[in-house]
Amino acid sequence: MPEERIQRRLAAILAADVVGYSRMMSEDESGTLAMLKQRRQEVLAPLVSQHGGRIFKLMGDGVLVEFPSVVDAVQCAVDVQKGMAAQNAALPANKQVLLRVGVNLGDVIVEGSDLYGDGVNLASRIEGLAQPGGICLSDTAHHHVASKLSLDYHDMGEQSLKNIAKPVRVYSVGPGAVSAGSDEQPQQRDKPAIVVLPFTNMSGDPEQEFFADGLTEDILTELSRFRELLVISRNTSSRYKGKAVEVKKIAKELGVDYLLEGSVRKVGNRVRITVQLIDAVADRHIWADRYDRDLADIFAMQDEVTSSVVATLPRRVESATRERAANKPTENMAAYECVLTGKLLHHRSNKADNAAALEMLERATKLDPKYAHAHAWLACTLGQSWVNGFCADRDATWNRMLEELQTAYALDSDDSDVHRILAAVSLARDDFDKATYHQERALTLNPNDDLVVVQQGEVLTWLGRPEEGIDWIKKAMRLNPYHPERFWNHLGRAYFVAHRYAEAVDAFKRITALDHTHHAFLAAAHAQMGNQAEMRSHAGDVLSLKPDFTVESYLPTVHYKRPEDRDHHRASLLKAGLPA
Incomplete structure (x- = not known):
């Protein structure tokens, strides 16, 4: 008789088991069994069904699930871990049910309702590498989901696994994607x-x-x-x-x-x-x-x-999450909440708040050293300190800023904020080619981020294309009606460079607390319009706020590519009566 043909198919396999199962059974056998049954019925089974999966094997402390889609398998793994974490939140540590989960996409052998083969074995072996409450993916699973699910993936390198012929590259899914957000473990939640x-x-x-x-x-x-x-x-x-x-x-x-x-x-x-x-x-x-x-x-x-x-939405989420964080004891704030607070303090642009922002962002990077966004914003705030002279040692601050940017870039080279800040740093060095490259990369990665869009207008202004810059800055204001007040500063500068002085004055006057640089632009704009009284008033405010102000010491802080734009600004400041 001809040999029966083995039936095979490609499937995504999710393997999960309970951490510390033997200990839990020895301490409370009946309670543990009841708990596991409850979790299967209330968390696991509904989520598997919701994501189109099929449980094909149940063991005492584990489960094997088949999915036709690896994206659904990984999303189910994330949601199961969240559901387990939510139910664990009110339990003491020794009663919590923690899972390890592994996901693989591979060839499996079909026998009735059961599945066998390396596709199944690999998922089980990978699951053993996961941290309690965590998820690990095979290289094939990661390849298919990396561009489809926005999760925090970490390359664990090639792993030698029992009964698997060749080493397999494995990726873990960062805890921020699966945590339910416990106050006792702030490092496990880095984004809403x-x-x-x-x-x-x-x-x-x-x-x-x-x-x-x-x-x-x-x-x-x-x-x-x-x-x-x-x-x-x-x-x-x-x-x-x-x-x-x-x-x-x-x-x-x-x-x-x-x-x-x-x-x-x-x-x-x-x-x-x-x-x-x-x-x-x-x-x-x-x-x-x-x-x-x-x-x-x-x-x-x-x-x-x-x-x-x-x-608009991400800023509203930031605001709501910041309100929640404000009601927590400071020592319980998670890395993401520290970043939110740091951003808010950074946007106030004064020395005291800059120092407080640095504290919060330093703390975020300590809570989660692999949090690229935190490193990027720490670099941004160090840059603000350097630009405004808030720091005691400018060289040390500059070098630290570059280190943080390099760290952020190494952790996530596709974070638009990393490229946005690299563009700003390049502008500060008058490296216009690099500024343009990083700004365009940031815009490609996130064309709807108002901070990226407004900086596009700022970069174009410094490149000598202020009319285009005005359009981009106005677009950023339309994109985010709740934009930071400093957007008016960017618009005022663009109008000034475009020789549209009345509109520049109108933009600057929308800023609540004018600093000496705002007054300098206002004095220069009024000088060009022949408004002598306003010109003298603002020039006086410049010297009142910064008695050592001179035109030549101020001009290096504005980054014009075209000499004629710098000459226009110099002539306008001198016309306003400010000291050379």
């Missing part, structure tokens, strides 16, 4: 998690269904560019389409902090789009907006609304 729920079509028009789905997907895709957010995948969020929004339930299932929901309604030749950002922990709305647009160009409208939502 958000889910973008499918937008609801309120029109009853099937054509608007496609528009609503497209808008949801575009917002989710663009939001994923912000490295400071963990954005739940589309495959996961799409399972809530057409269902009533139960905030607490969704938050618990996905382990998220925030939900974005929205609706689309067509009325005649107009479309109304509403969006709402919900704090899932407090179950309250923290931001909402409405967009009324003509249907003339539906794709242009989709792009415009996407940009507006995506530019």
